[in-house]
Amino acid sequence: MDRLKLASLGERLKTGGAQMGRMVSGKVKEILQTPTLESKMVDEATSENLLDPNWGMNLRICAMINSEEFSGTEIVRAIKKKILGKSVVSQKLSLDLLEACTMNCEKVFSEVASEKLLDDMVWMIDNPQTDQTNKERALQLIQAWGESEDLAYLPVFRQTYT
Numbered sequence: 001m002d003r004l005k006l007a008s009l010g011e012r013l014k015t016g017g018a019q020m021g022r023m024v025s026g027k028v029k030e031i032l033q034t035p036t037l038e039s040k041m042v043d044e045a046t047s048e049n050l051l052d053p054n055w056g057m058n059l060r061i062c063a064m065i066n067s068e069e070f071s072g073t074e075i076v077r078a079i080k081k082k083i084l085g086k087s088v089v090s091q092k093l094s095l096d097l098l099e100a101c102t103m104n105c106e107k108v109f110s111e112v113a114s115e116k117l118l119d120d121m122v123w124m125i126d127n128p129q130t131d132q133t134n135k136e137r138a139l140q141l142i143q144a145w146g147e148s149e150d151l152a153y154l155p156v157f158r159q160t161y162t
Contacts, residue, residue: 038070042078046093053096061097062104075101076111083120083138088131091124095137102145109151118142118160 035043041064045057064070079101082094098117101108112118121138124130145157 036074038074039078042075042082045097046082046090048087048089050093053093058097058100062101065105072105072107072111076108076117080117080120083124088134091134095141099141113156118156122160
């Protein structure tokens with residue numbers, strides 16, 4: 001093997017190895033990252049074992065966001081993971097929790113906008129495998145937010161709706 005081919009092969013291995021390292025590092029971080037208190041509470045509020053929304057837990061989460069014991073950003077991230085999950089029950093309960101948070105916590109709307117949750121809700125609506133009731137519920141929330149005059153300062157809601 002001549003030097004040019006060997007150098008080329010070495011460069012490809014180095015580049016491919018670096019890309020693989022970044023991918024593995026990201027996955028390891030995701031796996032090893034300890035759940036936050038916020039994500040644990042969202043897990044409890046959106047458990048597949050629930051038949052109906054746990055309104056006490058949902059309102060407790062809202063109170064903790066409002067008192068700044070919980071980070072609205074972390075709550076929205078945890079809800080986002082549940083919305084993107086495959087469980088029909090968890091998706092439904094996540095949408096209920098999201099609505100409770102947006103109705104009871106002023107700070108949550110900016111978090112919803114900045115965490116790209118609306119894009120994920122649109123993806124959920126467009127996904128043929130999503131339960132029809134959950135699609136309609138997500139669309140109902142997007143419509144309400146898009147038509148709200150109170151959210152005119154965050155144009156992403158109206159843009160997503162129209």
